[in-house]
Amino acid sequence: MRLSIINGSPRATTGNTEKLLGHFIKGFLEKDGNSVEVLHSIKHRPDFIKEKEMFRDAERLLIAFPLYIDAMPGSVKELFESFEPLKGENTGLKLMFMVQCGFPETHHTRFVARYCEKLARRLECEFCGSICKGGCEGLTVQPPALVDKVFSRFHDLGAVYGETGELDPVILGKLAHPEHLTADNLKQVIPMVNAFLWDGWMKKNNVLEKSFDKPYGD
Amino acid sequence: MKVLFINGSGNASELDAYMATVMGLVSKAGHEAKELVLRDMNYSPCRGCFNCWVKTPGLCVFKDDGDILCREFLSCDLAVITSPVIMGYPAALVKNALDRIIPLIHPHLEDVGGEVHHVKRYKKYPAIALMLEKAGDTDDEDIEIISEIFQRAAINLQSWLKFVMLTGSPAEEASHAIVNN
Numbered sequence: 384m385r386l387s388i389i390n391g392s393p394r395a396t397t398g399n400t401e402k403l404l405g406h407f408i409k410g411f412l413e414k415d416g417n418s419v420e421v422l423h424s425i426k427h428r429p430d431f432i433k434e435k436e437m438f439r440d441a442e443r444l445l446i447a448f449p450l451y452i453d454a455m456p457g458s459v460k461e462l463f464e465s466f467e468p469l470k471g472e473n474t475g476l477k478l479m480f481m482v483q484c485g486f487p488e489t490h491h492t493r494f495v496a497r498y499c500e501k502l503a504r505r506l507e508c509e510f511c512g513s514i515c516k517g518g519c520e521g522l523t524v525q526p527p528a529l530v531d532k533v534f535s536r537f538h539d540l541g542a543v544y545g546e547t548g549e550l551d552p553v554i555l556g557k558l559a560h561p562e563h564l565t566a567d568n569l570k571q572v573i574p575m576v577n578a579f580l581w582d583g584w585m586k587k588n589n590v591l592e593k594s595f596d597k598p599y600g601d
Numbered sequence: 602m603k604v605l606f607i608n609g610s611g612n613a614s615e616l617d618a619y620m621a622t623v624m625g626l627v628s629k630a631g632h633e634a635k636e637l638v639l640r641d642m643n644y645s646p647c648r649g650c651f652n653c654w655v656k657t658p659g660l661c662v663f664k665d666d667g668d669i670l671c672r673e674f675l676s677c678d679l680a681v682i683t684s685p686v687i688m689g690y691p692a693a694l695v696k697n698a699l700d701r702i703i704p705l706i707h708p709h710l711e712d713v714g715g716e717v718h719h720v721k722r723y724k725k726y727p728a729i730a731l732m733l734e735k736a737g738d739t740d741d742e743d744i745e746i747i748s749e750i751f752q753r754a755a756i757n758l759q760s761w762l763k764f765v766m767l768t769g770s771p772a773e774e775a776s777h778a779i780v781n782n
Contacts, residue, residue, distance in 0.1 A: 392649070393646060393647060393648045393649045394648065394649050394650075398649065425646075425648075428646075449649065451647065451649070451696075451700050452696075452699050452700060452703065452754045452757060452758070453750050453751075453753040453754040453757060454690070454696065454750050454754065455690075455696070456646065456647065456649070456696070456700060457646045457647070457693050457696035457697030457698075457699070457700045458646040458693075458697070460688075460690060460692075460693035460696045460697075461646075461693040461697075463688045463690070463693075464687050464688055464692075464693055466688070467687070467688055486710075486716075486717050486718075487717055488716060488717060490716070491716075491753070494746070494749050494750045494753055495750060497746055497749070498689065498690060498746050498750065501689055501742065501743065501746060502688065502689060505688060505689055505738065563715070563716070564715075564716075564717065566715070569712045569715070569717065570712075572710075572717070573710045573711065573712060573717065576710055577708075577709045577710060580708075581654065581655065581708040581709055584651075584654075584655040585654075585655050585658070588655055588656045590655070590656060590657070590658055593658045594658055594707070595658070595707065595722060596658040596659045596660075596722075597659060597722060597723055598659040598660050598704075599659070599671055599672050599675050599676075599705070599723070600675075600676075600723075601723065601724055
């Protein structure tokens with residue numbers, strides 16, 4: 384099985400999208416004969432010549448991106464616009480998406496995932512599902528055991544995909560957990576992320592006291 | 602009221618003319634109307650480095666027109682985003698511009714109606730409105746998807762979505778929706 388992947392992250396090879404894809408790919412390649420090719424679309428804007436070629440030739444294409452202001456990053460929207468002339472050019476294409484977000488709840492990704500499903504129809508491809516995952520900004524501050532669990536689920540999702548050619552709905556469901564946070568979770572998670580992730584990061588940069596700076600006035 | 606028209610059209614078009622008419626009506630009603638023509642501005646896509654939150658709080662590392670986008674957005678009462686719908690969503694020109702205004706918010710999280718969202722950096726943020734120019738392949742579902750996403754984006758931008766209109770509607774109607782509370 385050959386899988387083509389477009390990583391649409393503006394952080395290209397250094398972001399969480401790449402990290403999660405890495406585990407998915409590792410699982411996928413465990414099956415003999417499977418192969419994968421990956422493009423980082425931020426490097427090919429605004430023409431996206433390689434991505435357009437990939438779209439035309441691929442049998443299975445996974446487009447992955449982080450959530451930026453509740454949608455795809457602007458550069459990924461550029462990519463989608465560049466695909467407009469390719470409508471109906473690869474009607475056999477099995478098209479999938481992966482959306483990861485920094486917010487702890489996966490729910491934030493569902494709205495752009497609906498857009499993605501429509502996009503697959505618009506391009507006249509076969510929509511084969513979206514991998515939605517919240518909590519990714521926290522990956523840097525979460526306990527290693529939790530992070531490993533996320534990585535191993537991406538690995539398993541890739542491994543099953545490599546065998547069956549399908550995104551396993553059970554693993555997708557586990558990955559998406561928590562879809563929402565309970566009131567108790569909210570009370571725990573919010574101060575933790577604020578203190579350990581954001582304040583910790585600012586402290587490291589010696590700018591914690593400037594945290595609430597207002598360079599554009601009041 | 603100060604109304605900022607964010608023009609996301611990729612070239613001089615009917616959308617420009619329509620906007621000019623609406624802006625004229627808004628001015629005539631006694632409000633200040635200002636236009637940012639995104640295609641004439643120079644700003645890189647956000648690279649997701651978070652430096653505007655953790656290294657130079659409130660300021661993007663890029664020295665380009667992203668600065669104007671932040672300043673103008675923050676200083677208006679209503680930001681009217683006018684854009685053609687391309688592949689079922691407002692233009693990348695618009696999305697790249699919105700991605701660049703995240704220095705205006707703060708990385709800290711808070712509970713907003715049972716969901717995690719970002720907190721304010723400034724006291725006051727404008728409302729957002731959308732004026733969309735349909736393409737041949739735009740349908741009602743697209744408008745619904747866009748509206749849903751912008752309602753959520755508005756929460757994260759400390760704003761609210763005042764209305765979504767299509768440019769097919771009479772300019773008077775658009776102007777009315779803009780100036781009325």
